[in-house]
Amino acid sequence: MSTDKQGSLTVVGTGINTLAHCSLETKAYIEQADKVYSLVSDVAGQAWIQELNPRVVSLMPYYQFGAQEGDDYELRRSRADSYEAMVQAVVGAVQEGQNVVAIFYGHPGVFAFPPHEAIRRLRALGYSARMLPGISAEDCLYADLGVDPGDTGCAQFEASTFLFYKIPLNTASAVILWQIGVVGDHTLQRLRPAAGGLEALTARLRRHYPAEHPVAVYEAATLPVASPRIDWMPLSALAGARVGLASTLFIPPLGRLELDLAALRDFGLSPEQLVG
Ligand SMILES: C[S@@+](CC[C@H](N)C(=O)[O-])C[C@H]1O[C@@H](n2cnc3c(N)ncnc32)[C@H](O)[C@@H]1O
Incomplete structure (x- = not known):
């Protein structure tokens, strides 16, 4: 313009x-x-x-x-x-x-x-x-973790927004949570999670995922010679994980996307005709 x-x-x-x-x-x-x-x-x-x-x-x-x-x-x-x-x-x-x-x-x-x-x-x-x-950090994450958001879809939320709002989740899609390093901090002044913030986030995620579901704390490299940090852990370990301002949480899908048989019927398709 x-x-x-x-x-x-x-x-x-x-x-x-x-x-x-x-x-x-x-x-x-x-x-x-x-x-x-x-x-x-x-x-x-x-x-x-x-x-x-x-x-x-x-x-x-x-x-x-x-x-x-x-x-x-x-x-x-x-x-x-x-x-x-x-x-x-x-x-x-x-x-x-x-x-x-x-x-x-x-x-x-x-x-x-x-x-x-x-x-x-x-x-x-x-x-x-x-x-x-x-x-973006998201672009780096796809490259470093070998994840294609096109496979299952990928929902993304700011971690505190996810914690404080009623956000529906389809666990068959991947999920990215941004700003876990300040999760739960409503003051916008702290550069660390609020007291109990990671515990609360873990409890919120436990409504959707089992304790052993894998999650990754991810930090893309900020220098050409450096390596990314990719820490896989069970969800139950998230509350004790080291997180910082550059940490992003990746949650792989749980289960598979469910076919909408009515939609397929409307298209005159059978499940076998779907590729992938
Ligand atoms: C204010 S946002 C800025 C995001 C930035 N505009 C981008 O495009 O990636 C800050 C958040 O981005 C993510 N982030 C920033 N640097 C990162 C890095 N090196 N690796 C992974 N995530 C990072 C973290 O979730 C962090 O809390």
């Missing part, structure tokens, strides 16, 4: 492993931008982006990290407030007439509020704003 207004936004994603996943199109946009905002999780990726375009500003400080004790630290304000501040920074730079690129790790439109919101606001103000796709 092009408009007469000076200033534009292109939201891009540099993947989970910036040095390996950034597309040529995204790289070209970064190089040509008047200003770049960047929220990438890998240090090597951030350094490379800085080389591509020195007019880059990291969005990481917007999180306002508090004091750290070991691996344990909290944010000094809610993630929702940080996201609002990020949106305002990006929108403000476009309103100054600059051609802005905002980089978010992974796919910028997947489980990411600020990119969508910045585009919404700028379009409403009459500016040109668009998003380019990137390689």
